[in-house]
Every structure is written in structure tokens, then in C-alpha cells.
Amino acid sequence: MGEGIYFDGGTVWTGAEPADADALLVLDGRIAAVGAEARARAGEAVEHVDLGGGFLMPSFGDGHAHPQFGGLESAGPAVRGCASIEEIVAEVRRYAAEHPERAWITGASYDGSLAPDGLFDARWLDEAVPDRPVVLRAWDYHTVWCNSRALELAGITSATPEPELGEIPRRDDGSPLGTLREWGAVDLVTAVMPPREIEERVEAIDRAADYYLARGVTWVQDAWVEPDDVEAYLEIARRGSLRLRMNLALYADPRRFEQQLPAMLRARQAVDDVGHPRLTARTVKFFADGVVENQTGALLEPYCSGLHDHGMRVWEPQALNDAVRAVDAAGFQVHIHAIGDAAVRQGLDAIESAVAASGPRDRRPVIAHAQLVDAADMDRFAELGVIACMQPLWAQLDALMTVLTEPRLGPERSERQYPLRTLASTGATLSFGSDWPVSSGAPLEGIAVAASRQTEDGDPAGGWTPHEILGVDTALTAYTRAVAHQAFADAGSAAWGRLAPGVSADLVWLESDPRAVPPSALARLRVRETYLAGRRNAVVV
Incomplete structure (x- = not known):
């Protein structure tokens, strides 16, 4: 008789059909039985968990995030919660005074809507720290704010x-203001910054695990991984202290892609060689554009301001086609950041070219964000088997939307943003991710917005773009079974994301049924426990 856990006394949501059961049996880290069979075999378990009227479901996956960035934020000044430029400057001053040993003051993520057009002046930071370089990342991680010394x-x-x-x-005099936008500019300052020590990176991954497990997440797609990041993951895997399932998406840079591809192959092999059951490196990440808030998201029609006209394409079309075909031929999964409708079309075109070049296979390509999708491209996601990995938390009228986004897009395009329900209705796979730490990594907060299209204050009444509201069941599926599909983990011995016999017991226990509370209460539902392969979240292998 294997060691196991028997759950009853609440609702068991399987993420499959039938959706609801009243009991679950876990043996040796896997689902052994559901419902009546679980009740009949309850005596095989050595532990009984009374759900107390709560809700047991598959644990969440995060289809697009940056866990190292998130884990590193606590190592610098705490600027994320600052509500004004003055607060940011005061926090940087405090941190610098408490850390005289830091040659560089680095931190994240400040709110880009606090300054007109998102433009921050180096002299404001000079008031806090004039003699050491200061570099702060904005919430979008596409922008930095530097002091004059940096x-x-x-x-x-x-x-x-x-x-x-x-x-x-x-x-006006041509001198640099202090804000740097997108990689080409940001790289100028990061190139002279001292690299993070590997121990600091390892600690960041562990802090990210704490963060995610407390919110019911057990699998994360790290969507921007460079060589130093790979080394940190390999180190934590060698130590046997990786507490999440993680897949690495290796970053492809159009300025040096030909040199990168051999290194990507070596990185994938190194991860395979370390042989940790929770770590994979099967994906390559492309950026097709920037972000609307910087007016660098690539649009089919120009921005209302005209500042960047149609935005920024990171890759020329043929170069992206060639690179996507190359990584696809090497057996990698393609994961493309595409915010604007022109970028989405370019990403779909590149994936289509890879399908044409290499023929059918189980490739599961991903387009992340898809903030704007032209009507002519909606059906192409399903036709090409492209997973739309979207960030539901962004689909609300918060300050970033009203101050920075809507003025750049205008009313007609603003109403077409984040077409969650429309894409799902085409038959495309809709998975969810958070983009943490760009925004909260708590799935229940994202589900609350997906199910209401409202802010936490309930604005606007009836929801913003209410035709895109999702049912809670659909949103739960997008954060569980659909992410497992994206992760190639919906079948076989590595399966998770649903509750069925033979599937890994990756579970989250919520205090109550999220389908039975108003959307406004979803974000406040308490996560009572998270299990990975039947083990509570503190256990490592």
C-alpha cells in the first residue's frame, strides 16, 4: 500500500468531464482515484484531509513570467508600491543610505504612469544618490530610469x-533625459553594470518559488532566459532545491541570433544532462515588438500621437521567419512576444513559414500577450495550432490603461484590446500567464479580471469591453489544463493540470468555490495549501 492522501469534505474540481467530484485519493504523488472510487479506497491513504467546505483543483501554471526578475526585486529599493515620484526618490535615498557597500543601486518596478508620457528625469534620482549609479526598471521591463552617474x-x-x-x-538641448526605452538603449547601461553573482540569482529563484507556491502555482514558463540565468537554474537543480516546475525560454536577439543558436542547443543539452525532473529548456523566446505604453508596440495603423508612427518591429519579417524556422527545425517550441496587431500578424506569419518548411509535428507554438489582434488574424491561431498565452489581469481600466494606453490607441482600438473570449471562441487554445513581476503573479487576481473586466474597485459597472468577459470555469481552465498543454504536460507520465487517475497530484486547495463568489471576491480567496506531486509546497527533490 503506497503512502497517500485522501481528500473529502468539499468540492473537487477535476478540470475535465465530469467537472465536479466529492473526493480524491492520491498515492505516491499521483491521482489514484476520483469520486466514488476514491471514497471506496479511502483506507489506502495514510493521511485524511478534510477540505472544510473548500475547493480542491489542479494547481495553476503560469504560461509567461519572469521569476528571476521577480525574485530579484526584493534585493533592491522597494519602489513597486510607490505612488509618486517623490516616494520613489525617498525610497532610493533610504536604500542607498542603508547599503553603502552597493556600488550600483538597482531596483524595480516603478509605475511608468507617474510621469507625463512615462518620461523620468535623471536629475530626480540625482537628488537621492548623486555619487553612485542608480538604475531602476519600469513595471514593463522594457524601460529603465537612470541617474546622471549611470x-x-x-x-x-x-x-x-x-x-x-x-x-x-x-x-530640448539634446542631452539624455534619464529614461531609456527598449533593449538597444537599455543595453547601453546594463553592459557596464556588474553581473549578478550566481548565488544572488539562485536565491532569487528560491524567493520566486515561495511567491508562487503561496498563490497555488506549481509550473512557470520563464519567458526571458539568458546564459547567466541558465547557469543559476543549473546550479539550483544540482543542489536539488528547485521547488517549482520550470521551463526556460532562451532569448533570441536579432542582432546576434546566428551566434546564439549553437549556445541555445548547448543550454538545452546542459539542462537535459542535469536531469532534474522539474527543469526543462525546450523553448526559444522572440520579441516581435515592444509595448503600447512606450509606443513601441507594432501596430497596423499609426499611433494617435504619431510619435513612433506604427511602433517598432524588433525583427524584419524575413529575419524572423528564418530564425523561427531554424529553432523549430532544431525541435524548440517557439514563444513570441507580440503586443500590437502588426506584431501578432508577423508572429503568425513566421510560425506559418516554419510549418510550411518542416511539415506537421506537435510544436505548440505560443504567441504571448496578443493585446490587439486584427479580425483577419483571429482564426489563424486555431488554424496554425498557436496557443494564445494572455495576461487577463491587464484587461482592466487601471491607471496604465487610462493614462498611457488609451490615449495612444484611441477609442476604437482600445475597445478591441485583450480579446480573450473572441480568441477562445475560434477554437484556439487560450492559456493564461501573469508576466510577473510586470504585474501580479496571483492567478486568482487575473481570473477576477477575466470574469468581470473590472478593477478591484468594481469599475466600470458591467465591465470594460464586457463582450470579452469569460466564465470562471473557462478562466480556471486557461490557468490550469491549457497551460499544461502549453507545457507538453497534458498526457503521459509527466501529465498535470487536471485531476484524473495517473496524473501528477499537483493541487491547490482554495477556501471556497471560486464559481460561487462574485468576481470582485475572487482575488481575496485564500489559498489554503499547494501540493506538487502530492507533497506540500516546502518539499524539494
């Missing part, structure tokens, strides 16, 4: 030309 060390002056794939906003 600009000086990076060699960014009025004579610095506009970089490829980036922008240096300037004052």
Missing part, C-alpha cells in the same frame, strides 16, 4: 546616436 558610466551623452532597437529620450 548615464555617465554608460557613455550616454548628447552625442550618442539613437541605438538600434531602442530610444534615448532627450531634453
